[in-house]
Amino acid sequence: MTDIFDELQWRGLVAQSTDEAALREALAEGPLTLYCGFDPTAPSLHFGNLVQLVVLRHFQRAGHRVICLVGGSTGLIGDPRPTSERVLKTKEQTADWVARIQEQVRPFLDFEGDNAALLVNNLDWTAPISALDFLRDIGKHFRVNHMVRKEAVAARLESEQGISYTEFSYQILQALDFLELYRAHGCTLQTGGADQWGNLTAGVDLVHRVEGASVHCFTTPLLTDAAGTKFGKSEGNAVWLGADMTSPYAFYQYWINVEDASVVKLLKVFTDRTPEEIAAAEEQVAQEPFRRTAQRILAADVTTLVHGAEATAAVQAASEALFGRGDLTALDPATLGDATAELPGADLEVGTSLVDALVATGLVDSRNAARRTIGEGGASLNNVKLTDPEQALGEHDFLAGQVAVLKRGRRNLAAARKA
RNA sequence: GGCAGGUUGUCCGAGCGGCCAAUGGAAACGGACUGUAAAUCCGUCGCGAGAGCUACGAAGGUUCGAAUCCUUCACCUGCCA
Numbered sequence: 001m002t003d004i005f006d007e008l009q010w011r012g013l014v015a016q017s018t019d020e021a022a023l024r025e026a027l028a029e030g031p032l033t034l035y036c037g038f039d040p041t042a043p044s045l046h047f048g049n050l051v052q053l054v055v056l057r058h059f060q061r062a063g064h065r066v067i068c069l070v071g072g073s074t075g076l077i078g079d080p081r082p083t084s085e086r087v088l089k090t091k092e093q094t095a096d097w098v099a100r101i102q103e104q105v106r107p108f109l110d111f112e113g114d115n116a117a118l119l120v121n122n123l124d125w126t127a128p129i130s131a132l133d134f135l136r137d138i139g140k141h142f143r144v145n146h147m148v149r150k151e152a153v154a155a156r157l158e159s160e161q162g163i164s165y166t167e168f169s170y171q172i173l174q175a176l177d178f179l180e181l182y183r184a185h186g187c188t189l190q191t192g193g194a195d196q197w198g199n200l201t202a203g204v205d206l207v208h209r210v211e212g213a214s215v216h217c218f219t220t221p222l223l224t225d226a227a228g229t230k231f232g233k234s235e236g237n238a239v240w241l242g243a244d245m246t247s248p249y250a251f252y253q254y255w256i257n258v259e260d261a262s263v264v265k266l267l268k269v270f271t272d273r274t275p276e277e278i279a280a281a282e283e284q285v286a287q288e289p290f291r292r293t294a295q296r297i298l299a300a301d302v303t304t305l306v307h308g309a310e311a312t313a314a315v316q317a318a319s320e321a322l323f324g325r326g327d328l329t330a331l332d333p334a335t336l337g338d339a340t341a342e343l344p345g346a347d348l349e350v351g352t353s354l355v356d357a358l359v360a361t362g363l364v365d366s367r368n369a370a371r372r373t374i375g376e377g378g379a380s381l382n383n384v385k386l387t388d389p390e391q392a393l394g395e396h397d398f399l400a401g402q403v404a405v406l407k408r409g410r411r412n413l414a415a416a417r418k419a
Numbered sequence: 420g421g422c423a424g425g426u427u428g429u430c431c432g433a434g435c436g437g438c439c440a441a442u443g444g445a446a447a448c449g450g451a452c453u454g455u456a457a458a459u460c461c462g463u464c465g466c467g468a469g470a471g472c473u474a475c476g477a478a479g480g481u482u483c484g485a486a487u488c489c490u491u492c493a494c495c496u497g498c499c500a
Contacts, residue, residue, distance in 0.1 A: 226457075229446095236429085236447075253455075260456045290454040323455055355468095369448085372463060378449040389468090409448075411455040 003028070004062040010275070011268040013055055015194045017218030018204055026188065026216060027064075031115075034059055034189035035067035035181050037122070037174065038105070040075040040097035044242030045104055047232030048193060050306070051220050053108040054270060055191050060109055060117055067187060068105050072098045072123030074174055079199070080167040082155035088166075098123075104241060108305070118185070122177045141209045142172055142202075150198035171202045178203030179210060188215040194222045223269065226261040235412075241306050248307040249342035252315040255299035256292070257411065260285050263294040271301040318342040322405065322413055328382050333400035340403045345415030352416075353392045354381060354406075361406055361414035373408055380407045 005024050008014050017023055026032055036052045038045060045053075060066045075094045078086040089097075102119055109117040129138075148157060150171060156163035178200075181187035190200050200217035207215045223231045232239050234254045240246040246254075258266055264282045267273055273281070281294040303312040318339035321331055331339070346360040358370040358379060371389045373379045379386045381397060382405050393416060397404045404416040 257455060260454095263456085285456095288454095289456070292454065292456075295456080319455085364448090366466065367468085368466070369464085371468085373449065376449045376463070378463095409450090409455095 004058060004064070008055065008058060011058075012265060013051070013058075013220050013269060015219045015221035016197055018201070018216045019214075022214065023189070023216040023218065031064050032189060033065040033067065033181075033185050033187040034191060035069050035120075035178075035187050036191045037069040037071050037074065037177060038101055039071035039079060040094055040101055041078075042238075042240075043097050043100050044240045044245045045101060046241060047239040050241060050302075051223065051269065052191060052193065053105065054305075055220060056117070057108055060115065063115065065115065065185070066109060066117040067120060067181060067185060068109060068117055069120050069122055069177060069181070070098050070101050070105070071174075072121040073126035074122060074170065074177070076123075077170050077173055078167055079170050079174075080152045080156055080163055082152045085156075085164055085167060100242075107308075120181070122173075122180070125180045126173065126176065138172060138176055138206075141206055142175075147171060147202075150202075152195070152198070171199050174199045175202040175206040178215065179206050182207050182211060182213065182215060188213070190215075190217040192217070192219055194219045223266070225259060231262075231266075243307060243311075247342065247344070248303060248311040249315045249318060250344075251306065252299050252303045252312070252319065253411070255302050256295050256319065258295055258298060260289055260294075263298055267294060267298050267301075270305070271298065273297070273301070314338065315342050323411075328405055329399055331399070333402070336400055336403065340405060340415035340417075343405075343413050343415040345403075345417055347419040348393060348416045349419050350395050350398070351392050353390065354379070354386060355389055357393055357404075357406060357416050358408065358414075361416060363406055363408045363412055363414045378409050381405070383407065 003024075005014070005020075005027055034056075036056055038049055038052070056066045056068060072094065075098065076089070076091060078088070080086075098121060102121075105119065111117050111119065147168070148154060153163060153168065153171075156167075178187070178190055190203055192200050197219050200219065204215050204217050207213055225231060234246075234250065237246075239251065239254050243251075255266075263285060264278060267278050267281055277297075281297055284291065284293040300312055300316065303315060317335070318341070321335050321339035322328075322343075328336075344362050346357070346362075348357055348360060352360070354374070355367050355370040358364045358373065359367055363379075364370045364373055370379070374386045374389045377385055377387070381391075381393075382399060393404060398416075398418045399405070402418055404418075406414045406416055408414075
């Protein structure tokens with residue numbers, strides 16, 4: 001599959017695009033320059049951003065010039081959400097997050113060599129513009145009539161709390177980026193998530209008005225599971241790319257647990273597997289679902305992409321040891337230590353009640369919940385179901401004298417390390 | 420500016436002086452089952468071992484007793500200026 005656009009479509013990475021024929025032609029003519037922006041709304045990128053990073057990666061490999069933008073200015077304003085106004089973050093915090101995200105993005109693209117990706121910050125060209133110049137030079141090109149049609153803005157205009165002028169201006173600020181990158185680097189394509197369509201086209205329009213040039217954009221689809229729920233949440237928490245926010249173990253487990261009905265779709269999106277490999281995986285889901293081969297490939301590939309091969313090997317070994325059929329007490333101390341090192345946990349004294357241990361390790365939210373879980377038969381210690389809420393951690397419960405494995409339900413594990 | 424209505428647990432949404440930690444639905448979690456999948460059925464779903472404590476926009480008040488009544492404040496909605 002040589003055509004990049006064909007490949008992206010086959011992978012399910014294209015939702016909506018400006019004139020597809022023109023875009024295909026532009027891509028076929030030779031390397032073009034494209035960009036995708038990431039706003040610093042948190043100290044780490046997350047699942048949704050990973051889709052964009054994967055897209056950029058495909059483009060760079062296909063020989064196109066990739067610009068990765070971190071939104072030092074747009075992050076100060078905030079893209080309006082359809083539901084409610086954002087609370088402004090301080091400039092210091094935003095700058096800190098920009099720095100973190102700039103680092104986080106590095107492994108996904110090649111920033112060295114002939115076709116090095118470019119890392120830019122829109123604050124560099126936005127900060128120097130005066131309010132008056134902004135209104136005269138940029139604002140004049142935007143019709144409010146058109147701006148209010150944008151989905152998130154329209155929703156907010158309908159909502160009880162309305163929308164601040166600050167957030168209303170967001171799309172102009174983002175459009176300005178496209179113009180700037182077009183001028184400075186000949187950038188003619190912007191990509192983004194499905195919810196960014198309005199912002200992307202605002203940029204396309206601005207470049208067209210000011211420079212008379214036709215540029216392009218396309219969005220990736222919102223990824224949902226069979227029930228139509230967004231992917232990227234685990235136990236109600238976002239799946240982050242930062243190891244300090246979502247541990248590599250938790251990250252790997254997230255992918256391992258993907259439902260059968262979605263695993264093929266996610267393999268296409270997030271891995272570099274070929275159509276043949278994916279067809280084989282699909283076949284295995286159908287024929288031998290209990291082996292979870294597709295999920296294992298998905299989890300391994302994506303974890304390697306985000307955390308590296310070494311981390312993947314570690315969490316695979318841990319998962320194997322902890323979820324394997326083998327008796328936990330039979331594990332050798334080294335394997336046990338490595339496996340449990342990946343788990344969330346707590347340092348606990350001999351004699352700590354299991355109720356307290358379940359709370360301390362974060363497996364449940366409260367002592368009540370712990371008792372409930374034990375009462376429901378949903379908790380186990382070293383793979384032995386707990387029945388007595390009053391039971392306490394005994395000396396012999398610490399396997400190899402160091403760690404006890406607590407489990408809630410089928411798949412939530414934690415380590416109680418001997419203090 | 421005037422008048423009327425609203426603000427309930429993660430979300431939606433009942434309750435309108437005691438039987439209300441608060442009906443119902445969704446989400447979520449656990450069990451039964453396989454496969455660390457889905458579907459289905461059952462259960463759980465503020466904190467606390469318990470007594471009890473904290474919760475129904477905020478602050479006061481009435482009452483033996485308030486999510487429910489009164490006052491003030493904030494925000495929203497509708498009608499009239």
